[in-house]
Amino acid sequence: MILLIVIFTMNSCIIMMIGKQNLQKAIDSAKDGFNFEVRWHPFFLNPDAPKEGINKTDFYKQKFGASQYEAMMSRMTKIFNSLGFEYDTSGLTGSTLDSHRLITFSASQGYDKQNALVEELFLNYFCQGKYIGDRKVLLDAAEKVGIEGASELLHDPTKGIEEVNEELEKYSSRINGVPHFVINEKYKISGGQPPDVFLRAFQAAADDGSRQ
Numbered sequence: 383m384i385l386l387i388v389i390f391t392m393n394s395c396i397i398m399m400i401g402k403q404n405l406q407k408a409i410d411s412a413k414d415g416f417n418f419e420v421r422w423h424p425f426f427l428n429p430d431a432p433k434e435g436i437n438k439t440d441f442y443k444q445k446f447g448a449s450q451y452e453a454m455m456s457r458m459t460k461i462f463n464s465l466g467f468e469y470d471t472s473g474l475t476g477s478t479l480d481s482h483r484l485i486t487f488s489a490s491q492g493y494d495k496q497n498a499l500v501e502e503l504f505l506n507y508f509c510q511g512k513y514i515g516d517r518k519v520l521l522d523a524a525e526k527v528g529i530e531g532a533s534e535l536l537h538d539p540t541k542g543i544e545e546v547n548e549e550l551e552k553y554s555s556r557i558n559g560v561p562h563f564v565i566n567e568k569y570k571i572s573g574g575q576p577p578d579v580f581l582r583a584f585q586a587a588a589d590d591g592s593r594q
């Protein structure tokens with residue numbers, strides 16, 4: 383049985399990264415029973431974020447205040463460590479538009495490649511201090527996971543915009559940031575839920591399927 387998982391991604395949202403890792407754990411432990419297809423659709427947390435990027439640490443400190451920032455850092459560091467990663471807030475934050483252009487474009491080369499690209503960009507942004515608005519970072523990620531035509535796409539700032547806007551209109555206009563994950567068009571899961579929550583939703587979707 384195939385389970386279709388649609389994800390609305392805000393590429394610079396840390397809860398997305400955590401949710402993705404938990405989803406992957408759930409998929410890994412359920413993959414004998416199901417075939418999965420994971421698709422990513424764009425969602426913008428902050429459409430006006432500057433393209434050239436701004437200092438991420440300073441941005442968080444301003445947004446949360448210095449003491450909240452410290453608390454968030456230690457919480458995120460723990461969560462990331464438990465997932466096997468190092469949390470890193472160095473580098474820049476800013477517009478995610480180009481990353482959405484690339485992710486949307488990559489779907490035509492296979493959803494497995496699209497998924498690998500998202501994983502790479504999350505690692506770049508959350509663990510390696512790389513800015514996903516930087517063309518070089520995007521091109522390196524595309525090359526690493528074997529996506530062709532990325533250079534032509536990113537070189538022309540008008541390319542792929544229509545596709546992103548179509549997706550935004552078709553899918554993301556009906557959600558308000560949450561839920562981020564939808565399984566078989568029905569089971570909605572928000573934010574950084576643990577793997578068990580995904581596993582229960584897989585089972586519920588499978589039970590629906592067998593009743594039909």
Ligand SMILES: *[C@@H]1O[C@H](CO)[C@@H](O)[C@H](O)[C@H]1NC(C)=O
Nearest residue numbers: 436437438439440472473474
């Ligand atoms: C961001 O600002 C901090 C000081 O608040 C500085 O140490 C760091 O190097 C800056 N990072 C970048 C990428 O400019």
